[in-house]
Amino acid sequence: METVLSTQKLTKNFGKLCAVNNLDLEVKRGQVFGMLGPNGSGKTTTLGMLMGVVNPTSGSFSWFGEAATHLTRKKIGAVLEHPIFYPYLSGQKNLELNAMIKGADPNNISRVLETVELTARKDDKYRTYSLGMKQRLAIASALVSDPIILILDEPTNGLDPMGIAEIREIIKKIAADGKTIILASHLLDEVQKVCTHFAVLKRGSLMHIGPVDDVGKGEEVVEVQAYHDDLGVLLQEFLGSGSIKKENGIFQVMMKDGYHSKDLNRFLFDKGIVASHLITRKKSLEKQFLEILSDTSHKV
Amino acid sequence: MLHLLKIDLKKMTSYRTFWVICGLYFLTLGFTTASGMEILKWLASKGAEFGASININRVPLYHFPDIWQNLIWISGLFKIVLAVMVVISITNEYQYRTLRQNIIDGLSRWEFLESKILTNVLLSLMSVAMILSIALVTGFIYTPKIEWDYFLVGSEFFLAYFIEIFAFLSYALMLGILVQRSGLTIVLLMLSHMIEAIIKLNIFRSSFEDQIGWLKQFFPLESITNLVPLPFARYAFQEIQDYVALGAVAIALAWTVLFNYFAYLKLRKSDI
Numbered sequence: 179m180e181t182v183l184s185t186q187k188l189t190k191n192f193g194k195l196c197a198v199n200n201l202d203l204e205v206k207r208g209q210v211f212g213m214l215g216p217n218g219s220g221k222t223t224t225l226g227m228l229m230g231v232v233n234p235t236s237g238s239f240s241w242f243g244e245a246a247t248h249l250t251r252k253k254i255g256a257v258l259e260h261p262i263f264y265p266y267l268s269g270q271k272n273l274e275l276n277a278m279i280k281g282a283d284p285n286n287i288s289r290v291l292e293t294v295e296l297t298a299r300k301d302d303k304y305r306t307y308s309l310g311m312k313q314r315l316a317i318a319s320a321l322v323s324d325p326i327i328l329i330l331d332e333p334t335n336g337l338d339p340m341g342i343a344e345i346r347e348i349i350k351k352i353a354a355d356g357k358t359i360i361l362a363s364h365l366l367d368e369v370q371k372v373c374t375h376f377a378v379l380k381r382g383s384l385m386h387i388g389p390v391d392d393v394g395k396g397e398e399v400v401e402v403q404a405y406h407d408d409l410g411v412l413l414q415e416f417l418g419s420g421s422i423k424k425e426n427g428i429f430q431v432m433m434k435d436g437y438h439s440k441d442l443n444r445f446l447f448d449k450g451i452v453a454s455h456l457i458t459r460k461k462s463l464e465k466q467f468l469e470i471l472s473d474t475s476h477k478v
Numbered sequence: 479m480l481h482l483l484k485i486d487l488k489k490m491t492s493y494r495t496f497w498v499i500c501g502l503y504f505l506t507l508g509f510t511t512a513s514g515m516e517i518l519k520w521l522a523s524k525g526a527e528f529g530a531s532i533n534i535n536r537v538p539l540y541h542f543p544d545i546w547q548n549l550i551w552i553s554g555l556f557k558i559v560l561a562v563m564v565v566i567s568i569t570n571e572y573q574y575r576t577l578r579q580n581i582i583d584g585l586s587r588w589e590f591l592e593s594k595i596l597t598n599v600l601l602s603l604m605s606v607a608m609i610l611s612i613a614l615v616t617g618f619i620y621t622p623k624i625e626w627d628y629f630l631v632g633s634e635f636f637l638a639y640f641i642e643i644f645a646f647l648s649y650a651l652m653l654g655i656l657v658q659r660s661g662l663t664i665v666l667l668m669l670s671h672m673i674e675a676i677i678k679l680n681i682f683r684s685s686f687e688d689q690i691g692w693l694k695q696f697f698p699l700e701s702i703t704n705l706v707p708l709p710f711a712r713y714a715f716q717e718i719q720d721y722v723a724l725g726a727v728a729i730a731l732a733w734t735v736l737f738n739y740f741a742y743l744k745l746r747k748s749d750i
Contacts, residue, residue, distance in 0.1 A: 226749070229581070229582045230581055230582070231578050231581050231582060231749065231750050232749045232750075233747070233749055247586070248581075248584050248585060248586035248589070249584070251581075251582065251583070251584040252583070252584035256582050256583075258578075258582060262574065262575045262576055262578060262579040263574075263576070263579070264489060264493075264574060264576055265574060266492065266493050266494070267489075267492050267493075268492075271488070271492055274488065275485065275488050275489065276583055278481070278484065278485050278488065279485060279580060279583040279584055279585055280583055280584050281584075319583075
């Protein structure tokens with residue numbers, strides 16, 4: 179698959195602080211690439227370097243296999259940190275300005291306004307918009323040049339649950355069009371729901387990079403509940419039990435390799451117990467994320 | 479190039495402050511330069527009441543070819559208003575962080591600066607066009623007998639005027655990029671002449687002023703002022719410089735290039 183973005187030992191120091199440290203990333207066409215990390219882990223600084231507003235201290239990066247210039251940036255739609263527009267211009271005029279800078283067809287404007295459902299408010303001044311509308315206008319401006327790649331930095335920051343759901347739908351719609359998306363976020367749930375690949379940053383260093391589907395591989399936790407007083411004791415007799423935890427009256431059994439929920443079910447059945455609750459849980463991205471971050475020695 | 483100018487104008491033409499300041503500038507500039515003769519007449523009539531007679535025909539303010547340098551010198555006093563507009567325009571880009579978004583959207587840092595410089599050129603040309611038309615109209619009204627041989631003498635002051643405005647706007651743009659905060663930049667802009675005067679005073683107060691006094695013309699703001707010398711002393715029978723000195727043009731142009739270059743250096747180096 180074609181490589182859209184690659185960075186080589188990308189580094190940024192602000193004085194003594196190392197915001198991004200020898201970062202090697204690769205994003206391929208069609209990926210929805212999540213960048214995870216706690217606040218201050220260097221996500222925005224990295225994106226700032228990729229978009230030409232932060233000068234790298236050392237290292238390099240290339241878009242579409244060639245060294246980046248301002249012309250490459252015209253092919254990318256990007257919103258970093260929070261929406262930035264001229265407050266005294268209307269949404270429509272702001273987008274016209276974006277289109278002029280990007281050399282995009284102004285006829286796209288009505289279409290992207292429709293995509294983010296802002297058509298009704300397009301002639302109102304930007305400063306009168308709610309936060310959710312501002313975020314949506316930002317996505318519209320990133321889409322106006324029909325870019326090959328889209329960069330979104332915390333696109334749901336500060337939104338209410340409905341706003342978050344709306345933005346998530348928009349992102350999924352865009353991804354379905356085959357666009358490559360780089361999504362920086364500290365909302366793990368969001369990344370797990372929309373991303374295909376993800377990287378984890380911590381204090382400027384890359385801690386992990388890989389497909390989202392790999393999350394939770396190799397480990398299986400089965401939740402069991404049954405009307406039996408000694409269920410806990412019984413479960414320990416099961417050969418496939420790793421560790422057993424009890425939470426809210428439900429037993430969480432960490433399965434050993436090669437054992438699955440159906441083996442546990444059969445075991446209980448053989449003992450004459452019928453489970454009232456039996457669910458296989460994959461490890462969540464959140465759990466993996468916290469593990470990666472706590473494992474300080476580990477670095478890709 | 480036109481494209482970049484259009485981008486900057488698109489930002490400004492829906493900005494009410496821009497219209498208010500530019501409107502005030504061109505209105506006051508127009509009224510002041512066009513009404514000098516009426517003011518003079520009014521002064522003369524007031525003077526007559528007190529028994530002092532001023533013969534306004536002895537003061538050919540609006541006669542060709544005197545009119546060129548007279549009007550241009552007066553017009554130069556108003557350029558501070560335009561410079562404040564330039565400061566607001568550039569510091570807004572920092573305050574709203576739109577400079578950052580412009581770069582993200584695909585302008586190079588030089589293109590961004592170029593769009594601002596081109597607007598400065600346009601504003602300077604508009605000032606020149608305005609004064610040129612006012613001078614032509616009022617000149618034809620007030621000049622008793624036009625001597626065509628001398629008609630164009632001193633009209634090279636328009637070139638000097640253009641450089642004067644453009645150099646000062648370049649200075650304002652640079653100051654805005656270096657300071658980035660509108661209030662502070664405007665205060666610095668207003669005090670610039672005074673600060674330069676204080677520096678000159680301290681350097682040249684000593685006894686060797688005779689030897690190094692000629693260095694004064696190389697100071698940035700003085701070089702802008704030197705382009706169009708004060709003409710009115712000629713009506714008190716004094717010698718004045720009624721031509722544009724090439725040296726002054728060269729120094730002012732050099733500063734103009736430097737102002738824009740410093741602005742570019744700052745813009746290129748900084749994280750925005």
